[in-house]
Amino acid sequence: MQLLKDRISHEGKVLPGNIVKVDGFLNHRVDVSLLRALSKEFAAHFRDREISAIMTVEASGIPLATICAEEMGVPLIFAKKAKSDNIEGGLFKSEIMSYTYNKKVTLIVSAEWLHPGDKILIIDDFMARGEAMRGLVGIIEQAGAELVGIGIAVEKGFQGGGDKLRERGIDLYSLAIIEEATDEGIKFRE
Amino acid sequence: MQLLKDRISHEGKVLPGNIVKVDGFLNHRVDVSLLRALSKEFAAHFRDREISAIMTVEASGIPLATICAEEMGVPLIFAKKAKSDNIEGGLFKSEIMSYTYNKKVTLIVSAEWLHPGDKILIIDDFMARGEAMRGLVGIIEQAGAELVGIGIAVEKGFQGGGDKLRERGIDLYSLAIIEEATDEGIKFRE
Numbered sequence: 001m002q003l004l005k006d007r008i009s010h011e012g013k014v015l016p017g018n019i020v021k022v023d024g025f026l027n028h029r030v031d032v033s034l035l036r037a038l039s040k041e042f043a044a045h046f047r048d049r050e051i052s053a054i055m056t057v058e059a060s061g062i063p064l065a066t067i068c069a070e071e072m073g074v075p076l077i078f079a080k081k082a083k084s085d086n087i088e089g090g091l092f093k094s095e096i097m098s099y100t101y102n103k104k105v106t107l108i109v110s111a112e113w114l115h116p117g118d119k120i121l122i123i124d125d126f127m128a129r130g131e132a133m134r135g136l137v138g139i140i141e142q143a144g145a146e147l148v149g150i151g152i153a154v155e156k157g158f159q160g161g162g163d164k165l166r167e168r169g170i171d172l173y174s175l176a177i178i179e180e181a182t183d184e185g186i187k188f189r190e
Numbered sequence: 191m192q193l194l195k196d197r198i199s200h201e202g203k204v205l206p207g208n209i210v211k212v213d214g215f216l217n218h219r220v221d222v223s224l225l226r227a228l229s230k231e232f233a234a235h236f237r238d239r240e241i242s243a244i245m246t247v248e249a250s251g252i253p254l255a256t257i258c259a260e261e262m263g264v265p266l267i268f269a270k271k272a273k274s275d276n277i278e279g280g281l282f283k284s285e286i287m288s289y290t291y292n293k294k295v296t297l298i299v300s301a302e303w304l305h306p307g308d309k310i311l312i313i314d315d316f317m318a319r320g321e322a323m324r325g326l327v328g329i330i331e332q333a334g335a336e337l338v339g340i341g342i343a344v345e346k347g348f349q350g351g352g353d354k355l356r357e358r359g360i361d362l363y364s365l366a367i368i369e370e371a372t373d374e375g376i377k378f379r380e
Contacts, residue, residue: 032266035260059248062249067256075221078220101272113219114219
């Protein structure tokens with residue numbers, strides 16, 4: 001999606017180690033009107049599928065997933081990252097490695113809110129090695145729900161997580177796939 | 191706001207210790223169309239104030255704050271709860287007590303995204319003792335920005351956090367204030 005690639009090229013910051021920061025419009029100070037445009041793009045791509053809920057992981061994927069849920073007229077379910085005292089039993093759980101925080105994290109979703117027969121579209125702002133996606137797909141399988149597809153704003157293609165999901169036959173739609181990020185600029189996959 | 195009180199009365203669950211769970215529509219499986227209605231109510235209340243950004247804390251306040259930001263046509267800034275490796279220096283910080291997780295948590299906002307002259311409306315889904323609010327207000331003060339007001343969906347009035355903020359002269363607008371939650375039902379402040 002050219003609109004998003006332009007924002008990344010103009011406002012993204014490249015840090016050593018192929019890290020691209022887009023926290024000025026996507027995941028710290030958030031341009032919600034951009035999220036609406038991205039959500040319309042996801043809605044168009046997945047328009048022929050019956051989706052019953054959007055799922056994401058707290059925290060930075062929630063703004064985009066919220067606007068997507070409204071755009072598609074379905075509820076939003078977000079997986080939490082630790083067990084708070086206010087969540088009773090009956091949980092679906094999935095352990096993943098968080099490379100952002102360099103530690104293992106358990107994703108949880110209450111069994112009250114995800115059911116067999118649910119048709120789930122996963123939405124997230126960023127994907128690198130795909131650990132969060134692997135965790136969410138595992139939770140959807142535990143619930144006996146159906147994964148319709150995955151929509152990602154920014155995929156770091158060179159880290160391979162996206163291609164692994166595509167090899168599994170999952171309909172993964174990323175709006176911008178970064179292949180290289182250096183001082184000389186950001187290269188996107190065509 | 192009667193719409194929200196009705197949802198709490200009909201779908202909220204009361205747990206021992208005056209705990210009210212509304213995770214079926216507000217903060218785990220989220221009814222985004224309800225959030226739009228709440229956001230219109232906040233927009234009406236704060237309509238005469240010039241707001242330059244909405245602020246909230248990750249994670250459960252983000253869906254409501256996102257819809258509010260779109261409703262008011264301003265960006266969303268969300269404070270994060272720990273230091274990830276991807277956030278450089280230049281942070282505003284505020285330490286709070288999280289009673290949900292029973293530990294101290296440091297809220298952080300990058301100094302890149304909050305400036306003197308910003309007029310901030312804080313939005314959150316829940317308020318009990320008001321620790322998260324105290325932390326956000328501290329961050330806004332550090333930045334030299336202006337606090338326009340606070341909008342809360344569900345305030346637990348009997349825990350006193352809201353009244354403490356009102357005593358400081360802050361324009362705190364809560365859409366439902368719970369005074370008591372027992373097996374016999376939920377009582378709201380008039």
